[in-house]
Amino acid sequence: xxxxLLAPGHRACAGCAMPTTIKLVLDAAGPNTIVVSPTGCxxxxxxxxxxxxxxxxxxxxxxxxxxxxxxxxxxMMKRRCKDTNVIVIGGDGSTFDIGMGCNSGMFERxxxxxxxxxxxxxxxxxxxxxxxxxPFCAQTTTTPPGSKSSxxxxxxxxxxxxxxxxxxxxxxTASVAYPVDLRRKVKSAxxxxxxxxxxxxxxxxxxxxxxxxxxxxxxxxxxxxxLWPLAEWVNGELTGVKKIRRPKPxxxxxKVQGRYKHLFKKPDGGDIQKEIQTIADKNIAKYKLVD
Amino acid sequence: MTANMKVVxxxxxxxxxxxxxxxxxxxAYPITPQTHIVEHLSQMVAxxxxxxxxxxxxxxxxxxxxxxGVSACGGRCYSSTTSQGLALMYEVLYNASGMxxxxxxxxxxxxxxxxxxxxxxxxxSVGARDVGWLQIxxxxxxxxxxxxxxxxxxxxxxxxxTPAMVCMDGFILTHVYEPVELLDKERAxxxxxxxxPAKILDPARPxxxxxxxxxxxxxxxxxxxxEAQQKALxxxxxxxxxxxxxxxxxxxxxxxxxxADDAEVVIVTMGSVIGTIKDAIDAMRAEGKKVGLVKxxxxxxxPAQALRQALKDASVIxxxxxxxxxxxxxxxxxxxxxxxxxxxxxxxxxxxxxxxxGRDITVKDIRKIVERAEAARKGIESEFxxxxxxxxIL
Numbered sequence: 001x002x003x004x005l006l007a008p009g010h011r012a013c014a015g016c017a018m019p020t021t022i023k024l025v026l027d028a029a030g031p032n033t034i035v036v037s038p039t040g041c042x043x044x045x046x047x048x049x050x051x052x053x054x055x056x057x058x059x060x061x062x063x064x065x066x067x068x069x070x071x072x073x074x075x076m077m078k079r080r081c082k083d084t085n086v087i088v089i090g091g092d093g094s095t096f097d098i099g100m101g102c103n104s105g106m107f108e109r110x111x112x113x114x115x116x117x118x119x120x121x122x123x124x125x126x127x128x129x130x131x132x133x134x135p136f137c138a139q140t141t142t143t144p145p146g147s148k149s150s151x152x153x154x155x156x157x158x159x160x161x162x163x164x165x166x167x168x169x170x171x172x173t174a175s176v177a178y179p180v181d182l183r184r185k186v187k188s189a190x191x192x193x194x195x196x197x198x199x200x201x202x203x204x205x206x207x208x209x210x211x212x213x214x215x216x217x218x219x220x221x222x223x224x225x226x227l228w229p230l231a232e233w234v235n236g237e238l239t240g241v242k243k244i245r246r247p248k249p250x251x252x253x254x255k256v257q258g259r260y261k262h263l264f265k266k267p268d269g270g271d272i273q274k275e276i277q278t279i280a281d282k283n284i285a286k287y288k289l290v291d
Numbered sequence: 292m293t294a295n296m297k298v299v300x301x302x303x304x305x306x307x308x309x310x311x312x313x314x315x316x317x318x319a320y321p322i323t324p325q326t327h328i329v330e331h332l333s334q335m336v337a338x339x340x341x342x343x344x345x346x347x348x349x350x351x352x353x354x355x356x357x358x359x360g361v362s363a364c365g366g367r368c369y370s371s372t373t374s375q376g377l378a379l380m381y382e383v384l385y386n387a388s389g390m391x392x393x394x395x396x397x398x399x400x401x402x403x404x405x406x407x408x409x410x411x412x413x414x415x416s417v418g419a420r421d422v423g424w425l426q427i428x429x430x431x432x433x434x435x436x437x438x439x440x441x442x443x444x445x446x447x448x449x450x451x452x453t454p455a456m457v458c459m460d461g462f463i464l465t466h467v468y469e470p471v472e473l474l475d476k477e478r479a480x481x482x483x484x485x486x487x488p489a490k491i492l493d494p495a496r497p498x499x500x501x502x503x504x505x506x507x508x509x510x511x512x513x514x515x516x517x518e519a520q521q522k523a524l525x526x527x528x529x530x531x532x533x534x535x536x537x538x539x540x541x542x543x544x545x546x547x548x549x550x551a552d553d554a555e556v557v558i559v560t561m562g563s564v565i566g567t568i569k570d571a572i573d574a575m576r577a578e579g580k581k582v583g584l585v586k587x588x589x590x591x592x593x594p595a596q597a598l599r600q601a602l603k604d605a606s607v608i609x610x611x612x613x614x615x616x617x618x619x620x621x622x623x624x625x626x627x628x629x630x631x632x633x634x635x636x637x638x639x640x641x642x643x644x645x646x647x648x649g650r651d652i653t654v655k656d657i658r659k660i661v662e663r664a665e666a667a668r669k670g671i672e673s674e675f676x677x678x679x680x681x682x683x684i685l
Binding site for chain 2: 033052070072079
C-alpha cells in the first residue's frame with residue numbers, strides 16, 4: 001500500500017473516526033489535491049505548529065469560512081489552468097451551523113469543490129456541545145438529561161437536503177465503516193463538474209463514549225438500523241442506496257453508546273427509544289432500504 | 292487641469308487604479324457608499340478591459356475569506372468595503388494579516404450603527420486599527436488612486452507581506468466628480484512588479500497554512516507582524532518617493548504638512564477634511580494667526596517619530612478626528628499623546644471628535660477649534676470634546 005497522505009503522529013484520540021475518514025478521502029483523491037479545513041478537532045490534532053500531518057497542501061483560516069476559502073482556491077486553480085482537486089474537510093459544527101452561509105454561497109456559485117463533512121454529531125472540539133447535527137435525545141454537555149430533559153430535544157438537521165436544494169449535482173451520505181463505498185463516492189464527487197457534498201458518519205469516542213475498538217462496529221450499526229442511510233444523489237435524483245438485509249433494532253445501536261445511556265434509566269426512556277425506532281423506520285421506508 | 296486629466300467619479304477613478312494593478316480576483320459585497328467601485332470593476336471585467344475573476348459573494352465575510360484562499364494560492368486580490376461590512380470582516384482581517392497575506396482593500400469610510408447611518412466618518416477603520424493591516428488615509432480622489440497602486444507595492448513586498456487598507460471618506464471622495472489624472476496602465480505595470488510569493492498552496496510542494504500555535508510560539512508570530520509594520524514605515528516613504536519619480540505626484544509618505552513650519556497652533560488630522568482645514572488656515576494666516584496642519588497619511592504603522600519631528604516646535608496641538616473610542620477619547624489623539632509621553636516634548640494636545648455620521652466640518656468649526664487650542668496653551672480645560680454638540684436635542 002502506498003504511503004498515506006495523512007502522516008501518522010497526529011494527535012487525534014485512539015478510536016476517532018476522523019483521521020480514518022481523511023485517509024480514505026485522500027486515498028481516493030490522490031496527491032493532486034488542496035485541502036481546506038475549518039477550525040475543529042481535525043485542525044488542532046493535525047497541525048500543531050511547527051508540525052503538520054498533511055502531505056498535501058492544506059489551509060485553515062477560520063471556523064466558518066472554509067467554503068469561501070475553498071472557492072478562492074478553486075478560482076485560482078482554474079485561472080492557472082490547473083486541474084487540482086479542491087476538497088473541504090470539516091466537522092458538523094462548521095458544516096451544519098456556523099459555516100452555513102459560506103457553504104450556501106459556495107454551493108450556489110457552483111464552484112468545483114468537494115465538501116466532506118465528517119459528522120460526529122456535536123461540537124466535539126470544544127467538549128461535546130449540541131450542534132444542528134446532534135440526533136434526537138442524544139446527550140451532550142449543553143443538552144444534558146435531567147428531570148426536565150431527555151437530551152437534545154430536536155431531530156438532526158437534514159444537511160444533504162439543504163445541499164440538494166442548492167442543486168448541488170453530487171450529494172452522498174457515507175460511513176467510515178464502509179471504506180470501499182466512501183472511496184468510490186469521493187471519486188464520483190471529484191469527477192462532478194460543480195460542487196459536491198459527502199456527509200460521512202464518523203463516531204467520536206469521547207462524545208459518544210464507546211470502547212475504542214468498537215468505532216467501526218458502531219458506525220456500521222448506524223447504517224444497519226436505518227438511522228444512517230447510505231444514499232447517493234446525482235443531479236438531484238436519488239441514484240443509489242445501500243440496502244440492509246435485515247434491519248437491526250435501534251436499541252442495539254443506542255445501548256452501546258454513553259450518549260444514550262439515560263434512555264435506559266429514565267422512566268420515559270422506552271418511549272423515546274420507540275420514537276428513535278420510528279425515525280429509523282421512516283428512513284427505511286423513504287429510501288427503500290429493505291427489499 | 293493638465294491634458295491627461297478627466298472629470299470622473301471618485302469610485303470610477305479608484306476602480307480604474309485597481310484595473311491598472313491587474314488583480315487576479317476581485318471579491319466584494321455591495322454596501323453604500325463603497326458599491327460604485329465594484330460596480331465599475333465588474334463592468335470593466337464584463338467589457339473585457341480587465342482580465343480578473345469577479346466573484347459576487349454572499350457577504351463581506353465571504354468576500355474577504357475568498358481572497359484568503361486566492362492569496363494563499365499566490366493570486367493578487369482586491370476588495371472594498373465600509374462600515375458594517377468591515378465589521379463583518381473583522382475575524383478575517385486578523386486572519387489575513389496573521390497569515391501574512393498581502394490583500395489590498397479600499398475602505399469607503401462610513402459611520403458604524405447603531406443608530407444606522409450611511410454617511411461618512413472614520414469609526415469603521417480606526418476601530419480596526421489593531422487588526423494588523425496597514426492603513427493609509429487619503430485626502431482627495433487623486434491620492435486615493437495613487438495610494439491604491441502604492442498599497443500593492445508596499446503590501447506585497449517580501450519584507451512586509453502585510454495586507455493594506457486604503458481609507459477614503461465615503462461619499463465625500465467616493466461619489467464626488469473631480470478632475471483626476473487616471474493611471475497609465477503601462478507605467479503602473481512598470482511600477483508594480485508581478486506578485487510572485489515564494490510560499491503558496493501547490494501540490495508540487497505541499498505546505499501547511501494556518502496551523503495553530505501554542506503559547507511556546509504564538510508571541511513570535513505577533514512579533515514578526517509587529518516588525519513587518521515597523522519596516523513598512525520606511526517602505527511607505529520610499530514607495531511614495533518612487534511614485535513621485537514615476538508619476539510626479541507626492542502627498543507625503545507617512546505624514547505631510549501644510550504651513551506648519553512656524554505654526555504655533557498645529558492641527559493634526561486624516562482624510563478629506565484636510566481641504567477645508569487648508570482653506571481655514573489660509574484665511575487665518577491672512578489675519579496673522581500662526582496656524583498649520585500636519586496630515587497623518589499612514590495611521591498603521593503609526594508614524595510616531597515622524598510626528599514628533601514635525602510637531603516639535605508647536606505651542607499647542609489640536610487633533611480633529613471622525614471617530615470616538617467610546618469611553619476613552621479617540622484613536623488618533625490617544626496614539627499621538629502616547630508617542631509624546633516618553634519624549635522631551637511637553638506640548639498640550641487636545642482632541643476633537645468631529646464630522647461624526649456625516650456632519651459637515653466647516654471653516655467656522657476649524658476656527659472654533661483653533662480658538663480652543665489657543666486657550667489650551669494657558670491650561671487645558673477639556674482634553675477631548677465633541678465638536679458642535681446640539682445641546683437642544685440632548
